[in-house]
Amino acid sequence: xxxxxxxxxxxxxxxxxxxxALFVVWPFIQSIYYSFTDWTGLSPEFKMVGFDNYTRxxxxxxFWKSLEHSLLFALVLPLVxxxxxxxxxxxxxxxxxxxxxxPAISGVRGSSFYKIVYFFPQVLSIAIVALLFAFAYxxxxxxxxxxxxxxxxxxxxxxxxxxxxxxxxxxxxxLVWSTVGFFVVLFSAGMASIPTELYESALLDGAGRAxxxxxxxxxxxxxxxxxxxxxxxxxxxxxxSFAVVQIMTTxxxxxxxxxxxxxxxxxxxxxxxxxxxxxxxxxxxxxxVTLAFAAIVMRLGRRERLEF
Amino acid sequence: xxxxETPAPLPAESGATVSKIDVPVPRPSGKKSExxxxxxxxxxxxxxxxIMVVTPLLxxxxxxxxxxxxxxxxxxxxxxxxHFDNWARAWTDANMSDYFLNTxxxxxxxxxxxxxxxxxxxxxxxxxxxxxxxxxxxLFVGGMSFPIMLALVPLFYVxxxxxxxxxxxxxxxxxxxxxxxxxxxxxxxxxxxxxTSVAEAAFVDGAxxxxxxxxxxxxxAKPGLISVGIFNFLGQWNQYMLPTVLNTxxxxxxxxxxxxxxxxxxxxxxxxxGLFAGLVMAMLPVLGAYIVFQRQVVQGLTAGALK
Numbered sequence: 001x002x003x004x005x006x007x008x009x010x011x012x013x014x015x016x017x018x019x020x021a022l023f024v025v026w027p028f029i030q031s032i033y034y035s036f037t038d039w040t041g042l043s044p045e046f047k048m049v050g051f052d053n054y055t056r057x058x059x060x061x062x063f064w065k066s067l068e069h070s071l072l073f074a075l076v077l078p079l080v081x082x083x084x085x086x087x088x089x090x091x092x093x094x095x096x097x098x099x100x101x102x103p104a105i106s107g108v109r110g111s112s113f114y115k116i117v118y119f120f121p122q123v124l125s126i127a128i129v130a131l132l133f134a135f136a137y138x139x140x141x142x143x144x145x146x147x148x149x150x151x152x153x154x155x156x157x158x159x160x161x162x163x164x165x166x167x168x169x170x171x172x173x174x175l176v177w178s179t180v181g182f183f184v185v186l187f188s189a190g191m192a193s194i195p196t197e198l199y200e201s202a203l204l205d206g207a208g209r210a211x212x213x214x215x216x217x218x219x220x221x222x223x224x225x226x227x228x229x230x231x232x233x234x235x236x237x238x239x240x241s242f243a244v245v246q247i248m249t250t251x252x253x254x255x256x257x258x259x260x261x262x263x264x265x266x267x268x269x270x271x272x273x274x275x276x277x278x279x280x281x282x283x284x285x286x287x288x289v290t291l292a293f294a295a296i297v298m299r300l301g302r303r304e305r306l307e308f
Numbered sequence: 309x310x311x312x313e314t315p316a317p318l319p320a321e322s323g324a325t326v327s328k329i330d331v332p333v334p335r336p337s338g339k340k341s342e343x344x345x346x347x348x349x350x351x352x353x354x355x356x357x358x359i360m361v362v363t364p365l366l367x368x369x370x371x372x373x374x375x376x377x378x379x380x381x382x383x384x385x386x387x388x389x390x391h392f393d394n395w396a397r398a399w400t401d402a403n404m405s406d407y408f409l410n411t412x413x414x415x416x417x418x419x420x421x422x423x424x425x426x427x428x429x430x431x432x433x434x435x436x437x438x439x440x441x442x443x444x445x446x447l448f449v450g451g452m453s454f455p456i457m458l459a460l461v462p463l464f465y466v467x468x469x470x471x472x473x474x475x476x477x478x479x480x481x482x483x484x485x486x487x488x489x490x491x492x493x494x495x496x497x498x499x500x501x502x503x504t505s506v507a508e509a510a511f512v513d514g515a516x517x518x519x520x521x522x523x524x525x526x527x528x529a530k531p532g533l534i535s536v537g538i539f540n541f542l543g544q545w546n547q548y549m550l551p552t553v554l555n556t557x558x559x560x561x562x563x564x565x566x567x568x569x570x571x572x573x574x575x576x577x578x579x580x581x582g583l584f585a586g587l588v589m590a591m592l593p594v595l596g597a598y599i600v601f602q603r604q605v606v607q608g609l610t611a612g613a614l615k
Binding site: 004005006008009011012013015016017019020022023024025026027028030031034041087088091092094095108113114115116117118119120121122123124125126127128131132133134135136140141142143146147150177180181182185186189209230234237238239242243246247263266267270271276279280283284286287290291294 | 353362367429548587590599606
């Protein structure tokens with residue numbers, strides 16, 4: 001297999017690696033370098049300014065608000081989404097009616113129907129979902145307040161995205177809505193591969209449904225839950241939160257900076273305010289947060305792998 | 309929608325009792341038992357979530373057939389008659405046809421490019437030992453967890469200097485580059501699972517490495533290519549952040565941007581019904597494709613997380 005091996009390797013790697021280095025790796029390296037300059041992005045001239053951008057960032061209230069919201073996204077969203085998804089997946093897989101002589105536990109009828117429907121939002125663009133919900137949240141003519149009026153709650157008409165104390169939660173709810181289905185399908189596949197004998201013996205030993213869930217299902221699914229947690233957290237810190245906040249909120253990031261997140265703040269500093277160097281500084285902070293998040297989840301979640 | 313909110317607490321309570329205390333619940337019919345109650349409870353919550361998923365989508369479809377005034381006065385009433393003209397206006401006046409064409413071009417080009425380049429790199433990384441193999445692999449894989457927005461700031465100027473800003477082919481190259489990490493990660497694992505003997509036999513028979521790859525290995529890797537292809541297709545079709553930064557020319561906009569543009573600027577004469585028609589138009593092809601290729605789509609999208 002030696003003949004022409006290296007020529008082949010170089011030939012096959014050159015194009016993908018070159019493209020990747022030019023458009024992905026090189027910009028990452030550049031942006032760390034730019035965070036020590038006063039580059040505006042508008043003119044090619046710039047000079048080194050040391051840690052000035054970082055000092056400025058530490059004293060920037062909006063940066064701290066964005067950081068706080070981003071951390072909230074990374075903690076709350078995976079927690080809510082994964083809990084809901086585990087709950088639904090458990091119901092799909094063990095909620096079935098017990099038949100005489102049948103297995104001790106069984107899936108509900110129509111389980112594939114539920115899985116198909118739950119997955120709908122996952123195939124839609126988050127941009128489209130965000131637009132749709134922006135209309136639903138409209139205080140005057142939106143679908144949600146109109147329901148409230150319809151059921152006699154005409155006095156309860158929140159401003160939703162216009163209310164600084166509600167807006168962030170409204171945005172998060174949309175991300176939960178759109179991602180739960182993905183995890184239901186993922187966990188459901190994992191649960192289906194757990195042998196039924198394990199459940200049967202647990203039930204014989206007198207374990208209730210909750211006990212079987214926490215003692216059997218969850219430990220055996222732990223790896224999937226953990227990687228799902230990291231995946232969701234990275235999305236919540238990055239592209240997904242950018243789309244929903246940028247599209248749905250006023251400002252964007254408002255009202256009164258109540259929904260701004262790090263990724264949006266980077267975008268605004270670079271492409272709206274002409275402060276590219278400062279934007280990369282905030283981007284570096286986002287990078288640190290993302291890597292720290294992944295490391296912490298992997299570390300806390302480390303358990304002995306269970307074989308079955 | 310009324311039903312989706314009110315009954316939730318009731319079954320939740322009864323379900324919690326059943327699962328925690330585990331008392332057999334007496335039922336008048338004498339039919340036992342926990343199983344039945346749990347069954348009703350699980351169907352209850354599952355149906356509630358199904359309704360919550362479907363309602364906003366159906367609401368959008370319904371709204372796209374209504375007149376502007378009834379959208380605002382009564383968001384939940386059925387359309388008085390089907391305003392198909394909303395769809396026609398969205399398609400022509402609101403440039404939805406252009407956005408569709410741009411999206412098809414960009415996604416078509418980048419999907420093919422991603423699969424070809426991704427499988428070439430993955431094959432070499434999976435099957436050949438050479439110095440730097442691990443380094444290149446982790447360089448690719450590391451790209452999955454880095455916040456893309458950080459790179460986009462300098463990338464904008466890189467792309468601009470190359471004269472690729474606001475061009476379809478520039479966008480294609482960037483899409484490919486940012487799809488490579490997952491594609492290489494997934495396909496490397498996939499190529500490792502394929503048997504080595506067939507490729508070795510071909511090689512002994514005098515086929516070159518390149519020929520072995522294209523004629524033997526790629527056909528064998530078809531299932532993996534389909535999964536990762538679907539994953540990339542949806543990711544690229546739904547992409548919003550990359551074009552928002554790198555593609556600001558109104559004539560070159562892709563679907564997601566175009567719709568947001570319509571909504572935000574309201575430059576479309578406050579034509580909300582037309583906007584809803586555009587939204588539904590953008591949703592239907594993906595939803596339709598999903599329903600037809602349901603199994604493959606689910607496999608493709610969950611494949612990465614299960615690895």
